Amino acid sequence: MPSNAIIQCTSSSSSPATHIYDVFVSFRGEDTRNNFTDFLFHALRTKAIHVFKDHQDLEKGKSIAPDLLQAIQASRLFIVVFSESYASSTWCLRELAEICNCFETLPRRVIIPIFYDVRPSVVRKQSGCYEKAFAEHEKRFREDEVKMEEVQRWRQALTQVANLSGWDIRNKSQSEQIGEIVQTVINILGPKMSKLPKDELVGIESRVEELTNLLQLDLVNDVRVVGISGMGGIGKTTLARALYERICHQYDFHCFIDDVSKIYRDSSSLGVQKELITRCLSEKNLEICNAIDGTYLVWTRLHNARTLLVLDNVDQCEQLKLFTGNRDIRRCVGGGSRIIIISRDEHILKTHGVDDVYQVQLLSWENAVQLFCRNAFKVNYILDDYEELAREVLSHAQGHPLGIEVIGSSLFGRNVSQWRSALGRLRYSKDRNIMNVLRISFDQLEEEEKEIFLDIACFLHNHFYYNEILSIRGFDYENGISALIEKSLITCEYGDIYMHRLLMDLGQSIVREKSPKEPLKWSRLWDCKDFEKAMLDNEASENLEVIYIECDLLLGTVRADGLSKIRHLKLLKLEDVNFSGNLNHLSNELAYLNWKEYPFKCLPQSFQPIKLVELYLVGSSIKRLWEGTKPLHNLKLLDLSYSEDLVEMPDVREALNIEKIKLKGCIKLPKINPSIGLLKKLSLLNLRNCKNLVSLPNTILGLNSLEYMDVSGCSKLLQRDLVSYLLPSSTFPSSLTCLRELNLSFCNLVRIPDAIGKLSCLEHLNLEGNNFTTLPNLDNLFRLYHLNLQHCKRFKYIPVLPSQTEFPSETCKLPLPYLTHEDLVGLILYNCPELVEREHCSSMVFSWMIQIFQSYEVRCSRNTCSLKLRPNIACVIPGSEIPRWFNNQFGSMDNSIRIDTSPVMHDNNWIGVMCCAIFHMDIERDMTGYRYIDRSARIPPVDLRSDLVIDHSDHMWLFYLSHQDFGERRYDCRWYTSYNGVISVEFTKLMMDTAEFEKGEHQYVKVYVKKYGYRWVYEQDRQLPNSGSMVDIPQFFGTSLHNYSSKACSQEVILQLMQ
Known part of the structure; x- marks a missing residue:
C-alpha cells in the first residue's frame, strides 16, 4: 500500500471530540454486505475495534438520518468501500459528504478508501458507471437548486477521497487485503484508552511501564503469567485496563474478563468459560454442556494462538483451573502470549505459579494531591483557605485512590465551614462506598484471620511486639499475619506491621456496627472517650475481651470498679488513665495485663491469674503483688520496673514457666526471693538500679538458661556477691553457662574475676563506671561483640581481645534492651584518664573493629541480617589524629562530616563507608546560639554526663555506615541530608546534661567534632583473614605485606596506619 494512502486531518482545536466508535464503514449493502464488508467487520471486531454498522447499531423504528450523522461525528476513522453501485445511492453519497465535512472540521480524523470492484480513476473522475449514476441524480434534482448544490458536493467528496491512495483490491485475495487493512487501522488507532481517558488518570504512566517490564513483551516466543495484587480500591483493574488497551492489538486473540469472582458466583464455572469464549473467540451461540468440555474448547482454540488474557478479581484458585484443567496455564495458549491475573490475594497468584507479581502501591504525595484537587476543586491545585483541610483529608486517605476520589468528590462545591463539618463526621462515620469495597477482602478471611485483622485495626497497628500479643490471644499469628499480607490488608516492614488508615477505619467500624453507641457491647475498646463512657455504665459486660487504652488526651477520673464488671476480659492495657475508688476484682480470664502506673498497693485478692501470660505493672504504686502465692502456671513475663514502693518480690514457686523478670528501678527492694532459683526457663533478669539491693540468693547460680543479666547501678551489692555468681562451685559447677549479656556497670567493682573469661557465650559485656585497673584475659570470648569500659577512672591496661570474632546471628534479629545505644557493636573506651599505652590500645581496638566489620558483612552477604535491627558498628577510643x-x-567547620558519594555513585561494588571523627566535649552554661539535641543528629555512643566526665581530651569515634543505611529512615527521621551527591552527617551540637538538669541546674554538654575522615569499603573487603591473626589485617588496609613476616611486624603496620 502506498505511503500516502491515508491522510489525517489536523486541527488547531485543543480539545478532541468524544469518540464513541473507533471506525465507521461506509458501503453499498447490496454490493458488499454479504461478502467483503461482513468479513471486514468481523476482522475489526476480533481485534476489539469498536466499529459502527448501520443495520445493527441503529434502533429500529427511529429516524435513521440523525442517528447516522451522530455516529459519523462520533467516529475516529472512516473506511469508505467504493463499489459499482455506490454512487447510485444518495444515502451513501450523503454519508460520504458528511465524512468529508468531519474530516475537514474535526481534529484527528482519518479516511481510508477501498476500491472493491471499481477503478480509482472511475471514482475520482466520476466516469463509467459513476457517470451514469450522477446523470440520474442530476436528472432527478434538476428543478431543485438546493439539491443540485448537494449533488455538486457529492462530486467533490468523491474526488477528494478518491485522490487518497488506498487499497485497490480487485482480483486480489480478500482475506490478505482485509488483514492488511485491519493492521493499518490498529496502527492508526494505536494505544487507545477509550474506556480510561488519559487526562483523568493520575500516576498511571510509570505504573504501566513497570508492569510492561514484568511482562517482558520483547520475548516473543515465551508465555508469561503476571499477577497484579494490592488492597481494594488501589487501582489494580485500572492499571490492567490501561495496559490492556495499549497492547491488545498486538495479539491474535485478546480478552479482558471483568470480575471473574462475580461471574463465578452468579453463573458457576460454565459462566466464566462462556464469557471467555464469547469475548475472546467471538463465539456467541456456542453450547457448552459442562466445565470439562469448556476447558477442552478453550485449549483447542487458544493453544496455538498468541493471546492476551486479563482475568480480573480472581478470589479462588478454582476459578483459574476452569481455564486450564490440570494443565499449566502456559500450555493453554500459544507462544508469545501474556496472561494477567488480578487478585487481592497474593497467595492465589503464587499457588498458580505466576512468573511475577506486581504490587500496586499507594499514590505518591504529589499524585495524591493532583487526584484530590481534580475531584474536590476541579482544578490541579489546592484553593486558597483550603490547604490545611486538604492536607487533613490526604493524611487520612494515605494515597488510596478510591478514598481520595470519594472523599474529594463529596467535598466539591462546599465552603470551608462545610468542609470542617464533613471532616468531623468522617472521623466517626465512614463513607459507605469506600467501606463496601474494602470489606470484600475482610469477608473472605477465615474466622481467626478476621479476629487478627480486627486486633490490628483497633490497637496493634504500627506495633513491634504484635506477635507476642497475638500469641497470648491464642491465635496462630504466623499463618494469620501471612494471610493478611497476601491479601494486601497489612504490610510488614523491618518487623513492624502497618495497616492503611482506611482499613483501620473498616475494622473499627465492624467492631462498632452492631451497637455503635454502647461500647460495653463491643469486643474491643481502644478509644479513650469510649473507654470513659463504658466505665460509667453500671451494666456488666459479656462481650468485651480487650481493653487497650493509650491515652493521648486528658481524661477525667475513671471509676476503677467499672473494670470489675467485665467478666470475660482477656487483654487489658492501660496507660495515662486516672482512676478513683477501689479495684475489687479483675477478670480471671486475663492472659495479658499491662497497667502503667497502677495506682493501688496490690492486686485484688480475689484475682486468680491462672491464665495470665504476661504481667506489666511498670511505674506502679504496688508494694507487693498479693499475700502468699498465686497459681501463675502460664506466666512467662513479670515486669514491675520503676515500682519505687515495691518492698517484696513475689514468691514464684507456682510460676515455673517464667522466662523474663524485670525489676529495674525498684529502689526500695532489699532482696530477691530465693524461689527464683526454681525458674529453670528464666532467660532474662533485670535488676538495674535496684539501689537498695544488698544481696543475691545463691540459688541464682542454678539458672542455666539465663542469657541476659543486668545488675548495673546496684551499688550496695557486696563485691563478693557479684564475683561469686560468676565462679563455678561444687554446688553449681556450670553456672550461667548460657549468659550472653552481662551488665555490671556502676557496681563499685575493684576487681573483675578471671572466670568471666570462661563465659563462652558472652556477647555483650558492660563494665562502665567501675573502679578496677585491669581486666582478665578475654581472648577466649569468641562471640564478644560489645565491650563497654567508659568512665572506668582507674582503668590502665586493656586486655588481649579475641583474635577471631564470631558475629552472633541473634544480634541481627533481636534488640539488645540494655544498651544505651541498643544496636551498637564495638568497644567504648571513653573517659579513662589512667589508660596507658594508648597507641597500642588504639591499634588493637582498630584491628578488632575491622574483624567485627568483616565478620558482620560476611554474614550479611548471606542475607541473614535484619535491616531494621542492623547494628551500628562503632568504637570510641582516645585519640586526636585521624589514621592515615x-x-x-x-x-569540621559546622559539627558535621560531608561524604562525597561521586566516586561510588555508579559503582555497584561498594558496601559501605568507614568513618572516623575526632571529638571532645565541654561544659556549657550559656546555651545562646545552640540547640537541644534533635532526632536527626548522630550522637557519639557515650555517656556525656558532666558528673562523670573528667577526661576532656580528644577521642576518636570510628563507625561504619552500610550501603543500606543510605536512603533509609531510622526511627521516623533521616539521620543525614543529601545535596548534589554529598551526604552530610550532622552531629549533636548541644546535649542536655541530665545529671545537672535533675538538680535544676542550667548546665549543658557541648560536643565538638574537630575533624573527620572516611574510606569507602568494597565487596572484596568482606573476606575474612585466613589465619585470623593480625598479620592479615594490613591486607584490608591495602598495605603490602612483603616487608612484614611476623605478628609483631604486623603490629608495627597497624601503628603506622594509625598515625
Whole structure:
C-alpha cells in the first residue's frame, strides 16, 4: 500500500471530540454486505475495534438520518468501500459528504478508501458507471437548486477521497487485503484508552511501564503469567485496563474478563468459560454442556494462538483451573502470549505459579494531591483557605485512590465551614462506598484471620511486639499475619506491621456496627472517650475481651470498679488513665495485663491469674503483688520496673514457666526471693538500679538458661556477691553457662574475676563506671561483640581481645534492651584518664573493629541480617589524629562530616563507608546560639554526663555506615541530608546534661567534632583473614605485606596506619 494512502486531518482545536466508535464503514449493502464488508467487520471486531454498522447499531423504528450523522461525528476513522453501485445511492453519497465535512472540521480524523470492484480513476473522475449514476441524480434534482448544490458536493467528496491512495483490491485475495487493512487501522488507532481517558488518570504512566517490564513483551516466543495484587480500591483493574488497551492489538486473540469472582458466583464455572469464549473467540451461540468440555474448547482454540488474557478479581484458585484443567496455564495458549491475573490475594497468584507479581502501591504525595484537587476543586491545585483541610483529608486517605476520589468528590462545591463539618463526621462515620469495597477482602478471611485483622485495626497497628500479643490471644499469628499480607490488608516492614488508615477505619467500624453507641457491647475498646463512657455504665459486660487504652488526651477520673464488671476480659492495657475508688476484682480470664502506673498497693485478692501470660505493672504504686502465692502456671513475663514502693518480690514457686523478670528501678527492694532459683526457663533478669539491693540468693547460680543479666547501678551489692555468681562451685559447677549479656556497670567493682573469661557465650559485656585497673584475659570470648569500659577512672591496661570474632546471628534479629545505644557493636573506651599505652590500645581496638566489620558483612552477604535491627558498628577510643588509612580527611567547620558519594555513585561494588571523627566535649552554661539535641543528629555512643566526665581530651569515634543505611529512615527521621551527591552527617551540637538538669541546674554538654575522615569499603573487603591473626589485617588496609613476616611486624603496620 502506498505511503500516502491515508491522510489525517489536523486541527488547531485543543480539545478532541468524544469518540464513541473507533471506525465507521461506509458501503453499498447490496454490493458488499454479504461478502467483503461482513468479513471486514468481523476482522475489526476480533481485534476489539469498536466499529459502527448501520443495520445493527441503529434502533429500529427511529429516524435513521440523525442517528447516522451522530455516529459519523462520533467516529475516529472512516473506511469508505467504493463499489459499482455506490454512487447510485444518495444515502451513501450523503454519508460520504458528511465524512468529508468531519474530516475537514474535526481534529484527528482519518479516511481510508477501498476500491472493491471499481477503478480509482472511475471514482475520482466520476466516469463509467459513476457517470451514469450522477446523470440520474442530476436528472432527478434538476428543478431543485438546493439539491443540485448537494449533488455538486457529492462530486467533490468523491474526488477528494478518491485522490487518497488506498487499497485497490480487485482480483486480489480478500482475506490478505482485509488483514492488511485491519493492521493499518490498529496502527492508526494505536494505544487507545477509550474506556480510561488519559487526562483523568493520575500516576498511571510509570505504573504501566513497570508492569510492561514484568511482562517482558520483547520475548516473543515465551508465555508469561503476571499477577497484579494490592488492597481494594488501589487501582489494580485500572492499571490492567490501561495496559490492556495499549497492547491488545498486538495479539491474535485478546480478552479482558471483568470480575471473574462475580461471574463465578452468579453463573458457576460454565459462566466464566462462556464469557471467555464469547469475548475472546467471538463465539456467541456456542453450547457448552459442562466445565470439562469448556476447558477442552478453550485449549483447542487458544493453544496455538498468541493471546492476551486479563482475568480480573480472581478470589479462588478454582476459578483459574476452569481455564486450564490440570494443565499449566502456559500450555493453554500459544507462544508469545501474556496472561494477567488480578487478585487481592497474593497467595492465589503464587499457588498458580505466576512468573511475577506486581504490587500496586499507594499514590505518591504529589499524585495524591493532583487526584484530590481534580475531584474536590476541579482544578490541579489546592484553593486558597483550603490547604490545611486538604492536607487533613490526604493524611487520612494515605494515597488510596478510591478514598481520595470519594472523599474529594463529596467535598466539591462546599465552603470551608462545610468542609470542617464533613471532616468531623468522617472521623466517626465512614463513607459507605469506600467501606463496601474494602470489606470484600475482610469477608473472605477465615474466622481467626478476621479476629487478627480486627486486633490490628483497633490497637496493634504500627506495633513491634504484635506477635507476642497475638500469641497470648491464642491465635496462630504466623499463618494469620501471612494471610493478611497476601491479601494486601497489612504490610510488614523491618518487623513492624502497618495497616492503611482506611482499613483501620473498616475494622473499627465492624467492631462498632452492631451497637455503635454502647461500647460495653463491643469486643474491643481502644478509644479513650469510649473507654470513659463504658466505665460509667453500671451494666456488666459479656462481650468485651480487650481493653487497650493509650491515652493521648486528658481524661477525667475513671471509676476503677467499672473494670470489675467485665467478666470475660482477656487483654487489658492501660496507660495515662486516672482512676478513683477501689479495684475489687479483675477478670480471671486475663492472659495479658499491662497497667502503667497502677495506682493501688496490690492486686485484688480475689484475682486468680491462672491464665495470665504476661504481667506489666511498670511505674506502679504496688508494694507487693498479693499475700502468699498465686497459681501463675502460664506466666512467662513479670515486669514491675520503676515500682519505687515495691518492698517484696513475689514468691514464684507456682510460676515455673517464667522466662523474663524485670525489676529495674525498684529502689526500695532489699532482696530477691530465693524461689527464683526454681525458674529453670528464666532467660532474662533485670535488676538495674535496684539501689537498695544488698544481696543475691545463691540459688541464682542454678539458672542455666539465663542469657541476659543486668545488675548495673546496684551499688550496695557486696563485691563478693557479684564475683561469686560468676565462679563455678561444687554446688553449681556450670553456672550461667548460657549468659550472653552481662551488665555490671556502676557496681563499685575493684576487681573483675578471671572466670568471666570462661563465659563462652558472652556477647555483650558492660563494665562502665567501675573502679578496677585491669581486666582478665578475654581472648577466649569468641562471640564478644560489645565491650563497654567508659568512665572506668582507674582503668590502665586493656586486655588481649579475641583474635577471631564470631558475629552472633541473634544480634541481627533481636534488640539488645540494655544498651544505651541498643544496636551498637564495638568497644567504648571513653573517659579513662589512667589508660596507658594508648597507641597500642588504639591499634588493637582498630584491628578488632575491622574483624567485627568483616565478620558482620560476611554474614550479611548471606542475607541473614535484619535491616531494621542492623547494628551500628562503632568504637570510641582516645585519640586526636585521624589514621592515615582514612584516605579522605577534612576539618569540621559546622559539627558535621560531608561524604562525597561521586566516586561510588555508579559503582555497584561498594558496601559501605568507614568513618572516623575526632571529638571532645565541654561544659556549657550559656546555651545562646545552640540547640537541644534533635532526632536527626548522630550522637557519639557515650555517656556525656558532666558528673562523670573528667577526661576532656580528644577521642576518636570510628563507625561504619552500610550501603543500606543510605536512603533509609531510622526511627521516623533521616539521620543525614543529601545535596548534589554529598551526604552530610550532622552531629549533636548541644546535649542536655541530665545529671545537672535533675538538680535544676542550667548546665549543658557541648560536643565538638574537630575533624573527620572516611574510606569507602568494597565487596572484596568482606573476606575474612585466613589465619585470623593480625598479620592479615594490613591486607584490608591495602598495605603490602612483603616487608612484614611476623605478628609483631604486623603490629608495627597497624601503628603506622594509625598515625
